[in-house]
Amino acid sequence: MILARGLRKSFGDFEAVKGIDVDVRRGEAFGFLGPNGAGKSSTMRMVAAVSPVSGGELRILGMDPAVDGPSIRARVGVCPQEDTLDTELTVRDNLYVYGRYFGLPRKEVRSRVDELLEFVQLTEKSGSMVEDLSGGMKRRLTIARSLINRPDVLLLDEPTTGLDPQARHVVWDRLFRLKQQGVTLVLTTHYMDEAEQLCDRLVVMDKGVIVAEGSPLELIRAHSTREVAELRFGVGEHDAIAEKVSDLGDRVEVLPDRLLVYSEDGEEVIAKVHERGLQPAAVLVRRSTLEDVFLRLTGRTLVD
Template sequence: MTELIQARGLSKTFGDLVAVDGIDVTVQQGEAFGFLGPNGAGKSSTMKMVAATSPPSGGELRLFGLDPATHGPQIRARLGVVPQRDTLDEELTVAENIEIYGRYFGLSRAHVRRRAAELLDFAQLTERAGSRVEPLSGGMKRRLTIARSLVNDPEMLLLDEPTTGLDPQARHVLWDRLFRLKRSGVTLVLTTHYMDEAEQLCDRLVVMDHGRIVALGSPRELIATHATREVLELRFAQDDLTGPAAAVEGVGERVEVLPDRLLVYTADGDAASAEVHRRGVLAVSSLVRRSTLEDVFLHLTGRTLVD
């Protein structure tokens, strides 16, 4: 498969701050690739370098086989970029936001109008084509931002935290639109701190922490390697969980102590729950669930994705 992104020892520094610390990444044509991690992990800094808008401080980076330092305009012409925050012109109509943006790529007015109509249909915004942007819901504005980013028929779409701030329904609608894009052949590269989003959208992903890659693989591979099949969550009323943690030691493969609960990692959550009860450990509530990417991150870094 063709590698659209090739990064070797890629780094980005701001004075004494090391935002990205020598990472190696490859992204294949047609896949959905994710950067998962908490705020400050280096995801957005990486995306700006991949978008050819921020020069690397070190290492090598090739996009479509080209060097962004010398072929920035050619690279950007083949990209679609969805920034972390919407940058729509709220004084213009929904359709005008796409049409005017398309003119920046040198597209004719007739082509841009046809393309805008196609994209509004894709984004389920056709009925709002003549409406101003300002009163639109957050989900509609996000779909419009994605539609606008596709006006130049990009080979690769970069999405920085695409669903931050959206309600669950709006997030699922957006996931459906992105899935359709991937199925049409567009390569997706996204950053997120939502574990369910990464599991829903990504073929492969890297887990980042403090500017470094701490794990790489598919969501299923990462969970199988760094977690167990199930997790027993035990919540307690007291702040000090030292006693309960000692009482459940050995019930599963390992126990993680969080401020408000214990996580018991085990192959059989129901059996673990029965053993905890047999030991006389009284929790306020207990829950058996499957392991997630957040469990992977907790195991690798000692903290949750939202820290």
């Protein structure tokens, strides 16, 4: 569906994407995970055929965006990071006019609009103005709009950024249903839970390059331990204590507010910490997540 080889994007002297290789297969949910500024959105804009490629090769549905931009855009759905809805139109009219941009006949668009309003649970809001919708509703409307052409690939740039937890879950649920229906999803996110929940496969991006690739589980297995013991001590003590516990796990990370000890058995780590007479203010044992993978690969956290 999407193939990139040595794909690059520069803006003047700044290189946002520094040569990445990507393969997205039909029917999978593929993610770009990385912090802000990793080059995810620049990549997505090139894939959406709205931003010219600066170097390397890119094929979307077998087509070259430099040559077949409009034909590619006819067959992908784009849910941008920032809503570009028409605030002066109603919910229904937003979907309707958008369907017309794809050359769909009026009757066909009307039936799709009804279907999509139902799908994103906005049927009752169909006559409302966009500016009266909540953030979550706007996002769902944007997702519905991106589906009006029944795309072969749906591109979602940070689909839940800025939404409250409940609204995020509603969006995830809808995306999960799309995935079950066989729609190919490509999404960028800086939320590791989003990537874990939705992606079959993902690449971890940092500073314009791909630093790891695989399924969420594969990445965690390859780059982290099964469990993590989080230890919280007093402010400023973490560096000193890290040395005292460094032998208890595969590795120890020092964060501003806590220590992370990576080990197969977190409870055992905690027990040994206490045996050594250390008194953490708070402890937590959890499974490794993609956040840990990212920390391992880049030395930084995803959300600063």
